[in-house]
Amino acid sequence: MIDLLVFPGDVVTTSKKNEKTRISSGLIQNGDNIQSSKVGFVRKDLRKKCLWIDNHQNRYIPSVEDTVIGVITERHSFQYKINIGAPRDAILDALSFEGATKRNKPNLQVGDLVYCRVVVANKHMEPEVSCISLHFKKEWMTGEALFTRLEDGYVFECSLEFARKLLSDDCFILNCLGKYIPFEIAIGLNGRIWVKSSRIVLTIVITNCLLNSQHINNNKRMEQMVRILLDRV
Amino acid sequence: MALRLAPLSNTERQSVMSSLAAGVRLDGRGLLENREITVHFGQDYGSCAVSLGETRVLAQVSCEVVEPRPSRPNEGKIVTNVHITPMAGPEYEAGRTSDAQDELQQLLESNIKESRCLDLEALCIMAEESVWQLRADVTVLNACGNLGDACNMAVVAALKHFHRPDITVEEDGRVTIHSFSEREPIPTFLKKVPVCLTYAFCQQQDGELIVFSDPTDLEERVVMGKLVVGLNPHGEITSMNFPGLVMLDKKHISFCIMNAFQRARHCAELIEKLVEEDLQKRKLEVHPKGFLGKLISDEQHKRNLINGKVALMSIMSSQFQRVRDKMDVDQNNDNAIKHEMDESNNHDSATEEIDLMDDDNDKENY
Numbered sequence A: 001m002i003d004l005l006v007f008p009g010d011v012v013t014t015s016k017k018n019e020k021t022r023i024s025s026g027l028i029q030n031g032d033n034i035q036s037s038k039v040g041f042v043r044k045d046l047r048k049k050c051l052w053i054d055n056h057q058n059r060y061i062p063s064v065e066d067t068v069i070g071v072i073t074e075r076h077s078f079q080y081k082i083n084i085g086a087p088r089d090a091i092l093d094a095l096s097f098e099g100a101t102k103r104n105k106p107n108l109q110v111g112d113l114v115y116c117r118v119v120v121a122n123k124h125m126e127p128e129v130s131c132i133s134l135h136f137k138k139e140w141m142t143g144e145a146l147f148t149r150l151e152d153g154y155v156f157e158c159s160l161e162f163a164r165k166l167l168s169d170d171c172f173i174l175n176c177l178g179k180y181i182p183f184e185i186a187i188g189l190n191g192r193i194w195v196k197s198s199r200i201v202l203t204i205v206i207t208n209c210l211l212n213s214q215h216i217n218n219n220k221r222m223e224q225m226v227r228i229l230l231d232r233v
Numbered sequence B: 001m002a003l004r005l006a007p008l009s010n011t012e013r014q015s016v017m018s019s020l021a022a023g024v025r026l027d028g029r030g031l032l033e034n035r036e037i038t039v040h041f042g043q044d045y046g047s048c049a050v051s052l053g054e055t056r057v058l059a060q061v062s063c064e065v066v067e068p069r070p071s072r073p074n075e076g077k078i079v080t081n082v083h084i085t086p087m088a089g090p091e092y093e094a095g096r097t098s099d100a101q102d103e104l105q106q107l108l109e110s111n112i113k114e115s116r117c118l119d120l121e122a123l124c125i126m127a128e129e130s131v132w133q134l135r136a137d138v139t140v141l142n143a144c145g146n147l148g149d150a151c152n153m154a155v156v157a158a159l160k161h162f163h164r165p166d167i168t169v170e171e172d173g174r175v176t177i178h179s180f181s182e183r184e185p186i187p188t189f190l191k192k193v194p195v196c197l198t199y200a201f202c203q204q205q206d207g208e209l210i211v212f213s214d215p216t217d218l219e220e221r222v223v224m225g226k227l228v229v230g231l232n233p234h235g236e237i238t239s240m241n242f243p244g245l246v247m248l249d250k251k252h253i254s255f256c257i258m259n260a261f262q263r264a265r266h267c268a269e270l271i272e273k274l275v276e277e278d279l280q281k282r283k284l285e286v287h288p289k290g291f292l293g294k295l296i297s298d299e300q301h302k303r304n305l306i307n308g309k310v311a312l313m314s315i316m317s318s319q320f321q322r323v324r325d326k327m328d329v330d331q332n333n334d335n336a337i338k339h340e341m342d343e344s345n346n347h348d349s350a351t352e353e354i355d356l357m358d359d360d361n362d363k364e365n366y
Helices: A160-167 A172-180 A200-213 A219-231 B010-021 B099-113 B147-161 B217-222 B250-284 B298-329 B333-353
Strands: A011-014 A027-030 A033-036 A040-045 A050-054 A067-075 A079-083 A090-097 A113-120 A128-131 A154-157 A183-188 A192-197 B037-041 B047-052 B055-066 B077-084 B124-126 B130-142 B167-169 B175-177 B195-203 B209-213 B225-232 B236-241
Touching: A027 A050, A067 A090, A067 A183, A067 A192, A090 A113, A154 A200, A154 B010, A160 A183, A160 A192, A172 A183, A172 A200, A172 A219, A183 A200, A192 A200, A200 A219, A200 B010, A219 B298, B010 B195, B010 B209, B010 B217, B037 B147, B037 B250, B047 B147, B055 B147, B077 B099, B099 B130, B099 B147, B099 B225, B099 B236, B124 B167, B130 B147, B147 B195, B147 B250, B195 B217, B195 B250, B209 B250, B225 B250
Parallel strands: A090 A128, B077 B130
Antiparallel strands: A011 A033, A027 A033, A040 A050, A067 A079, A067 A113, A079 A090, A113 A128, A154 A192, A183 A192, B037 B047, B047 B055, B055 B130, B124 B130, B167 B175, B195 B209, B195 B225, B225 B236
16 A cells, blocks of 8 residues: 555545544545545655645645745734745734744744644644744744744745655755755755755755756766755855 | 745845855846747647747747738738646736736747837738738747747747748739648748847845846845846847846846847847758658657756766766776886875866766856
8 A cells, every 4th residue: 555656536545443543645545445546656754644645746735744944925913924935925923923022023924934733734724834943942033943043044935855765864955965065955845945055156056956956867877966066056 | 727836035035145145046047147048840830839948838820821011912820829827837827918927928029020020021921912821929938037038039949930821813813822732831031040048136225226037936036126128149139128126227237138139149040040940850750759858847857966966976086096096006116106196186177078067957158
């Protein structure tokens, strides 16, 4: 069942009496059957313990506990409207930052980038995001919180499966780049990647290396490509 | 209904401006460097697809016999049309003409029609009665910045490539149009080759203007103003357009125009060369293949490009390794030092030979 190629309508599994199967993007429940609605491979997410369909997609459909990068489009007194690439803009509550009170909350402007976590996501409501982390409890004032505003750097869009590949444990290209250039990177599961490094030229090299690494399969060739681009600087 | 694009974040705007201030573009090009241009021709005469990096445009020229304009009874007609559909990008609406479409229509009209680059009197069949009307239809397949250059190049290449059917005029005034198999078709004659070049201006904090050419779609959204200049290698400027909100000095305009004249010659030569190549291939082939296998996706194109460059580099590096191994065999210290110096010189000159370009695009040096 895992790593099986399915087409829309294929029954992936049937729900059993005492077992609970959690399903995520690409799978729908039809009576007792769990059917696929996308073309792709069935995968099991070990962290969230759910089944999902892996395919090539550019359009992001939000699901809970995804970490995404959003752009603020509107500012209201108690919430922000934020664009995460989903069919509807998400809502970020103004107080959903660690240690934020009404008198002491971050002042985000329209057009700012925010790295945040999806809290509510279903097809009937607007998605909601939050910058409160469950594990890293640094306050927003320190600037070292995990989910926060992203300053400077450069953001670009990519396909969703490339973002997932970068987040996997054995990502070669990020380690390879880290050997040559110190940089900071935030990867949004909505297909947005933010990169920051000391000089803009280095940021451009990193961005181009990442985009090119989508097309190279061989690790040795990836390293050579990185060295070619670095030589030009 | 047009989908709105994702809003431009402050980060993107700042990074475009700071990268321009550093003299480099976000895909690694220089300020005055163009993206790679590829031109493919279709099966019919006058059908041409131009891609400028990721921007793609398709032009088709066709002809029909009509009555001439009463004010110009012995001249043919040419009509240009631009179609931008949601295929080009989600921000364009279907059926409604957008600003971009109006701009492109006007650009093509002034560059092609009003510049009189086409010999219209050669299109006359019988004065005051019948003339050829050439119709150039341009469809934007993918809009990724700099549509003006791409549309203009596509129309010019299609016009140069186009052949019209041969005709005979009888004594009693009847006109017979021969098919391509009966008689050889006649090429159109372009007196001058109009070229369109776009320059964009970005205003920095200190008030200085940075000029760069061939903007991508992200740069176009950030940029404050553009200069779209149409000219031909003979030295004539056919059209000039300044959309945007920038105050331009005389020195900026003259700089752009000098640069444009230098590049216009290369552009025109490139178009002529590619059209000639395709017409020669047609003479040899029984049935032209057209776009078959040529219109590959951007991903496939990039994959071929990157793997080609990296494979070349690995061949060169394995050759260096063999040279280095041969040198290490020599035990003599003095000789070893001398050889190391020679080898680093070899390494430098060889790396210059490889043309280490950014893997995203090939440079076409104008």
